Amino acid sequence: MAEIDLSQAEADDLIAMPKVPTSEETYNYPLAGNLSIPLVSVNRRENFYLDIWRSGIVLAKGRYQSRARNVVILLRLDFGGSPHRNPNGTELPCPHLHIYREGYADKWAYAVPQNIFGNIEDAWQSLTDFMAYCGLVKEPRINRGLYT
Secondary structure (H helix, E strand, O other), X not given: OOOOOOOHHHHHHHHHOOEEEOOOOEEEOOOOEEEEEEEEEOOOOOEEEEEEEEOOOOOOOEEEEEEEOOOEEEEEEEEOOOOEEOOOOOEEOOOEEEEOEXXXXXXXXXXXXXXXXXXOOOHXXXXXXXXXXXXXXXXXXXXXXXXX
8 A cells, every 4th residue: 555654643643533434334244355444533524444354264364454544554453463573673473553653654563452452362352442442433333254
């Protein structure tokens, strides 16, 4: 994806901004592949996306991310995959949480905060926790499916 540079204050404001789904549509949690759910700020001034990706080969591998301005990844939770190497050379195991950082976009990852993500081994609970962390004040309707 293309990158748009945001100031850290602007990115932090976008992350904290209360968000809701743009419609009452019901989505199916992907068995494999990608799902993008359009969101909007409560004041209707900013558009966002909640992306849910799941590996078709390793069902425990996935990614949840929050995007603003179509291409700016604000937050991304990676689970069930490979470790991540930060720009300073430190390596974090998976799962890990990417948080937008001025000058680096989503290239920095951090340990998953246990006080926010209660059970990172549970993909469905992690999605619920991720949506709350992203500022969703109303969750989209998502059918859970067989393997979540």
